[in-house]
Amino acid sequence: MISANDLSPAELAALLHFHADAGVEWLLEEEAVDRFAEFEAMKAARRPVQAQPERPIAEERPFPAERRASPRASGAARPAPAPGPQPAIPDSEAVQQARFVAEAARSLGELRTAIEAFNGCNLKHSARSTIFASGNAESGIMVIGSAPSAEDDREGTPFSGKSGQLFDKMLAAIGLDRSGVLLTQVIPWRPPGNRPASPAEMDICRPFIERQIALAEPQAILLLGNFAARFFFGDNDTIHGLRGRWREITIANRAIPAIASLHPQDLLTAPVNKRLAWNDLLAFQAKLNSLALLRN
Incomplete structure (x- = not known):
């Protein structure tokens, strides 16, 4: 057996951490405990004291259904039914509801x-957060992303995580920051597994954005x-065919x-495209300057 005196401080600390992670709370007992005897006592306690005689088969048969006393007849309280899932709203009705609440x-x-x-x-129902516009709504400048990422869903804000850090650098390169513009996403809830939103989901979310x-x-x-x-x-078209051109x-x-x-x-996935994004940012900066939206 290895004694604690044979271990270096680092080895002793590692051993203590190992025991703590394994759930050990006490290394020593005040009195010796025979764990083998405890185990045998537990097994003996679980054994039946005496085998029960077999009952006749006729006694084990349940009463026929028509002879069973109903809860109502016996006065017993009937258990409340378990709540079921919310009924699905047809897509066309959901779109109308979205339009109504958005316009209101x-x-x-x-x-x-x-x-x-x-x-x-x-x-x-599968998202953790509702992602809504944040930042300066009076700036006249709006940046809209596609759909919330896992980081957005966790943080509850658009453009979070590593992509959000890169986004902040992109804004800073043209004299902006996230507190000075309005940021939002097309879809307010993260699709499960980052899958694309379906056409029906897009139609429902369109009135909101x-x-x-x-x-x-x-x-x-x-x-x-x-x-x-x-x-x-x-x-x-792909983003490479849609980017870099002003439209209305x-x-x-x-x-x-x-x-x-x-x-x-x-x-982040393809850093080689940063040159293309930089050209787009310069075009965006030029437009903001022409509209007198950038502070000098």
Whole structure:
């Protein structure tokens, strides 16, 4: 047996950590305990004292169903039924409900409350957080991502985690920061496994993002990611075909200039595309300067 005196301080500390992780709370007892005797006593306690005689088969048969006393007849309380899942709302009805609650909101605060109370989209039931617009709604500058990531869902804010750190650097490169612009996502709830949102889910969520834009009244929008660009431009091309060109999107009878670029997550996956994103950011900066939205 190895004595504690034979161990170095580092080895002794490692051994103590091992015992602690294994659940050991006491290394020594005040009195010796015979664990083998305890084990034998436990086994003896579990053995039946005397074998019960077999009962006739007729006694083991249950009464026929028609002769059993019903809970109502015997006065016994009937157990409450277990709550079942919420009934699914048809997609067309869910879209109408989304439009109604979105149009009823007269401020971004009211809209956030309405979205958090909305249960017509199945994405909400699997997500941890509702991702809503954050930042400066008076800036006239809006940045819209595709859908919440796992980090967004955990933190409850758009553009979180490593991609959010890169996003902050992208903004800083053109004289912006996240507190000075309005940030949001097309879809307020993270799709399970980061899968693409279905067409029905997109239709249900469309009134919410369009109402955010209508209430914020931005003068320029930066769309990040393939999904966001396709969602607003109505084009099935890839982000490489959609990026870098100014277009107009019409929200609440207002034509708003918008440009698409690669999402920060895309740049983490393929850093070679950072040059393309930088060109898009310069174009966005030039537009903001022309609209006098950048502070010098």
